[in-house]
Amino acid sequence: GAVVSQHPSWVICKSGTSVKIECRSLDFQATTMFWYRQFPKQSLMLMATSNEGSKATYEQGVEKDKFLINHASLTLSTLTVTSAHPEDSSFYICSARESQGLAGSPLHFGNGTRLTVT
Amino acid sequence: SQKIEQNSEALNIQEGKTATLTCNYTNYSPAYLQWYRQDPGRGPVFLLLIRENEKEKRKERLKVTFDTTLKQSLFHITASQPADSATYLCALDTYNAGNMLTFGGGTRLMVKP
Numbered sequence: 001g002a003v004v005s006q007h008p009s010w011v012i013c014k015s016g017t018s019v020k021i022e023c024r025s026l027d028f029q030a031t032t033m034f035w036y037r038q039f040p041k042q043s044l045m046l047m048a049t050s051n052e053g054s055k056a057t058y059e060q061g062v063e064k065d066k067f068l069i070n071h072a073s074l075t076l077s078t079l080t081v082t083s084a085h086p087e088d089s090s091f092y093i094c095s096a097r098e099s100q101g102l103a104g105s106p107l108h109f110g111n112g113t114r115l116t117v118t
Numbered sequence: 119s120q121k122i123e124q125n126s127e128a129l130n131i132q133e134g135k136t137a138t139l140t141c142n143y144t145n146y147s148p149a150y151l152q153w154y155r156q157d158p159g160r161g162p163v164f165l166l167l168i169r170e171n172e173k174e175k176r177k178e179r180l181k182v183t184f185d186t187t188l189k190q191s192l193f194h195i196t197a198s199q200p201a202d203s204a205t206y207l208c209a210l211d212t213y214n215a216g217n218m219l220t221f222g223g224g225t226r227l228m229v230k231p
Contacts, residue, residue: 006161034218042223043207043223044207046220049218093161095161104149104150104169106152106164107154107162107164107209107219109161109162109163111159111161112159112160114159
């Protein structure tokens with residue numbers, strides 16, 4: 001089955017530093033990847049849609065200059081949390097769809113990255 | 119406003135019983151509805167998809183129903199096992215959603231031996 005690999009699985013960083021999270025589709029191509037954020041016992045909140053070869057589409061309220069997304073190839077999207085603050089501490093999850101992102105096809109998720117900013 | 123509502127309280131059942139989880143939505147016209155399982159500290163895993171013109175879908179011990187009149191989906195796990203304990207998320211997929219899914223808040227299921 002389709003596998004999405006996310007790295008790192010957890011990271012601790014100091015306030016003011018930047019952290020990069022990678023999301024790779026291992027056995028399929030993904031022109032579109034999605035980045036979610038999840039707080040404890042809450043649902044997934046879509047942050048942005050990452051489009052291969054073009055700019056990401058950010059959801060309302062998500063700062064694009066703070067959460068930099070790069071989708072340089074059909075199998076790799078990265079999320080960089082810039083100048084991280086403690087309130088950025090959260091669980092970040094990426095996902096991708098097979099079948100060229102057709103509606104109705106299931107999402108395949110990475111295992112998430114637990115970010116802790118001290 | 120658009121809402122997807124799942125029971126935020128945990129559902130506790132005894133092993134062997136049928137678990138039934140509810141997903142209600144308002145102000146959506148979903149083309150598809152999907153159910154995912156999420157274990158603590160992990161990403162969600164796809165379980166089942168049901169289309170707007172389907173009433174019921176089954177997969178092994180899982181059954182999903184979709185009532186577009188009631189704007190509700192029910193997710194059933196028969197002969198539940200402690201290993202079924204997890205959070206279950208429903209997600210809506212609309213024709214105009216730009217290929218993105220919108221998730222409900224999830225319901226935590228606890229199956230006790």
